[in-house]
Amino acid sequence: MPDENTISRRGLFMKLGILFNSLVATALAVPILGYVASSILRGRGSYLAWLPLGSVNEFPEGETRLATFRNPNAMPADGKTVDTACWVRRVQGEKFQVFAVNCAHLGCPVRWFPQSGLFMCPCHGGVYYRDGSRASGPPERGLFEYPYKVENGLVTIQAGELFTPGASASLLGKKPPCDA
């Protein structure tokens, strides 16, 4: 038995073996963790894009219509999931509001009722006015709005990200303007 302060040849090699393995494991962990976190680390610029919804004339003034667009970066395995709907409200002339269909409460698809001028959510009963502001129910804010611009007679929105009511949404979603 060697005493406590000496180390045997084999004991040293075992410790070196542990050290060697730890180094290799660390070196491998970096790319593996990078792969796992790739969806987080990807910059927003890499997936947000300006997408045309259609000609201005397709949206009558004062009305709200459903429009669909295909998300940028669609992959073959995505199937239908990359087709997204949004509510387009042509306020007047080239002034638009483009709302996400996702309720600002938990993301269920809201439906537009032109007769009463309200968006209603089928899940927990969130209701919004025609300008997207919150009318009643559990949502804490108005509907999410896509940034839009009108170019060459086309309504174009910046999209590519799911709106969620927490931190990520506030970066993109402008507060709906108040009509009153």
Next chain:
Amino acid sequence: MRRVIAQIGEWFDYRLKLAAPIEEIAGHRVPRSTASWFYVFGSAALTIFILQIVTGIMLAMIYVPSAAEAWNSLQALNHSVMLGWFVRALHGWGSNFMVAVVLIHMVQVFLFGAYKFPRELTWIVGVFLLLMTLGMAFSGQVLRFDQDAYWGLGIGASIASHVPIIGGAAVKLMLGGPIIAGATLSRFFALHVFVIPGLLILFVSVHLLMVLKLGINEWPMPGRIVRRATYEQEYHELTKKDGAPFVPYAIWKDMFFAAFILLAIAACALYFGPFGPSGVPDPTIIQTVPRPDYFFLWLYALLSLLPPSLETPALLIGPVLAIIGLLLLPFLSGEGEKSWRRRPIAVLTVLLIAVILGTFTRLAGIAPWSPHMNAWSGNPVPERFLRKSTALERQGALVFQSKQCRNCHSLGELGGQRGPALDSVAVRLTQDQLIRQVIQGGGNMPAYGKNLNPAETTALVAFLGTLHPAGQLPARDAALEESQAKHGQP
């Protein structure tokens, strides 16, 4: 013949050396009191888990984990592949039964004080097993890639986004990208098929090993107190004095119950068939009313009933506190009385939680908070409300329907229940109050001021004013009448 089999057996055991440990496990002595029908839920959960593994592997032979193909492959399983519907139904019903049996097992363990010394770690591992079971239930619902799954993911992402600071990153990690798409389904497939089952097998093994090493919890007797210093000796004496070998003394009840549960799952599968899939997961189809599977219905109710300001803290802090509470339980009451007869608070806690979960689940079945999206066009105003009514009042009934009031307010039991039923609203509100409520909203009702012209409002209020039971007068403003009488106004 028998000798040949024995020889083959010996040949294998000479190399495997498994007969002795198996005999030891089978013959280990358990307290006679544990050969009870109350002690069968753990083994039943294990049996269902094995069923889930077997049926899961079978489904994976046909299922395509791609957002483009998953729904079609489920249709193929339901309609084209021979008995595919039955395997899907077994797996779906198996998951429902597994959540239920795991919960019953947990309640039994809690009420019988089985989490106390020295079985604290068995309980803690069990808490993780419960969480993994729920994780399997949710990820399994995602793999049934239909409309409910798609919007359910959106709800999950919305909840995750509320986590402070890392909310945005958590959403992207969960979805595998900025939107719900192919990568989302693939990662839930990896979780459901590899990650969580692997962990489950590991944790179930540790859980079982501890049950064997520490011995199964004896039937709790009121007044028999657990003390760290003496418990293990007492347990040892109990199994010696009043014990019996696990096989066959106790195991036959486990076997009967396991077979009964499997039969029940098969019967449900045969009778009710597989779950879904509901509509195609196409996010441009917004005419959908997403609903969670039954084990998350209570959460659905909670999310509707909490006031908005409390929702985020309750969602983020509630589960953390609940899990910490469950994990700390064996440390907070690791000793003392085991019997439920002497633990009134424990019994009341279980009853309270059961009543809350039961009520919320029941409420979520009715979902009174959801507007009925088609009531305005689908449910006509009952005839009795229109008898003897004037032209103005009938016009008001039209306004009532066409402005979607019916989506939230019922008449004659039909329509939404988000707002109060209006069958006798005229008894509760005077004409002025009705006008104010319609124009300004309030009390969780939108203001209709901008969406009704004065003529429509007049007609609507005239109609609402007729809604009172026969023989009961509508509400009137006594002060107004008084002042009108005094000043001689009409």
